[in-house]
Amino acid sequence: GATIGILGGGQLGRMLSVAASRLGFKTCVFEPGGDCPGSHVSNYHFKADYDDEDALRAFAKAVDVVTYEFENIPTSALDILETIRPIRPGREALRVSQDRMTEKDFLSGLGLATAPYAAVDTADDLTGAIGRIGTPAILKTRRFGYDGKGQARIMTPADAEQAIADMAGAPAILEGFVDFSHEVSVIAARGTDGAVACFDPGENVHREGILRTTTVPARLTAAQRTDAVLLAARILNALDYVGVMGVELFVTPGGLIVNEIAPRVHNSGHWTQNGCAVDQFEQHIRAVAGWPLGDGTRHSDVIMENLIGDDIDRVPQIAREPHAALHLYGKADCKPGRKMGHVNRVKPREA
Numbered sequence: 001g002a003t004i005g006i007l008g009g010g011q012l013g014r015m016l017s018v019a020a021s022r023l024g025f026k027t028c029v030f031e032p033g034g035d036c037p038g039s040h041v042s043n044y045h046f047k048a049d050y051d052d053e054d055a056l057r058a059f060a061k062a063v064d065v066v067t068y069e070f071e072n073i074p075t076s077a078l079d080i081l082e083t084i085r086p087i088r089p090g091r092e093a094l095r096v097s098q099d100r101m102t103e104k105d106f107l108s109g110l111g112l113a114t115a116p117y118a119a120v121d122t123a124d125d126l127t128g129a130i131g132r133i134g135t136p137a138i139l140k141t142r143r144f145g146y147d148g149k150g151q152a153r154i155m156t157p158a159d160a161e162q163a164i165a166d167m168a169g170a171p172a173i174l175e176g177f178v179d180f181s182h183e184v185s186v187i188a189a190r191g192t193d194g195a196v197a198c199f200d201p202g203e204n205v206h207r208e209g210i211l212r213t214t215t216v217p218a219r220l221t222a223a224q225r226t227d228a229v230l231l232a233a234r235i236l237n238a239l240d241y242v243g244v245m246g247v248e249l250f251v252t253p254g255g256l257i258v259n260e261i262a263p264r265v266h267n268s269g270h271w272t273q274n275g276c277a278v279d280q281f282e283q284h285i286r287a288v289a290g291w292p293l294g295d296g297t298r299h300s301d302v303i304m305e306n307l308i309g310d311d312i313d314r315v316p317q318i319a320r321e322p323h324a325a326l327h328l329y330g331k332a333d334c335k336p337g338r339k340m341g342h343v344n345r346v347k348p349r350e351a
């Protein structure tokens, strides 16, 4: 049987690995950390750094296709891997999404609405950008940000000095603050044959920059739902994408605005594990393995709640709830802000 190589051994890598095993694949995870969620459920673990060229070559030769659970894979590692095995999703999706400027340029180049934005490297750039975009606004590092890290809110121009200091010299992007009513995301998949399938959009609530809950169905009109799915499909087609992508959207009276894209399975897609016959993890494995995409029709209403930090202490109670599907990541130590697991509370959809 074939072996799926997964770069990254966090919870996303773990759940990809479980899905792959269920389809009869072997899995091989590449992860510098030792005792990681992905390694617990994979057949092989390459415990090596991304600058270890021999390990990267050995990993690539041990697998049939390379996929990943995070977008910040060093370019030098990808250069080595791609000479040996296909990388899915491909390089273009990584190039575009590794930098918030490239990503915004790509999205606006497709004619999609984004927040107004400008590149900011210096305090002078920031003054100019605030002059054009106004406040409130958010200054974000262009690279490596997640869970709201590397972001500074600028409520008035007086906040600029602190915001640029918060970037610690890293290249940044200023985004105008979008006055949204709520946030939704589309988990979309595209196969090697170019077929596209989207899961029902989910409605996302964040707390302190971290996703707390995703609820399906989202509050969207039929027209908004159509817009959301069509714009996601355009993004995937434009990248000749293979695999699952998360597309985060702001809902505004003027229409949908794209916040960001993630070229991988996405936290806001975890509800699919208990809401669909084929979940986002299986869908991703199907796509990267060249299988036909599965049926992502939603059979249930679901509220996904992330278990973050101390939330893990509530597991004994949650385990007694009816219709609650627990997914725990097996992380040894619990830290504030750390994603320890999630629970999908399910209500069968009325016919």
Ligand code: ATP
Pocket: 115, 138, 145, 146, 147, 148, 149, 175, 176, 177, 178, 179, 183, 206, 209, 211, 248, 259, 260
């Ligand atoms: P993730 O963990 O989703 O990758 P991230 O660190 O990349 O998060 P963003 O998604 O850019 O960060 O921002 C986190 C949250 O901050 C958004 O979901 C949204 O609630 C808010 N936010 C970000 N950018 C804007 C904006 N331009 N206008 C209004 N709110 C915003």
Ligand code: MG
Pocket: 145, 146, 147, 260
């Ligand atoms: Mg992000």
Ligand code: MG
Pocket: 248, 259, 260
């Ligand atoms: Mg986000």
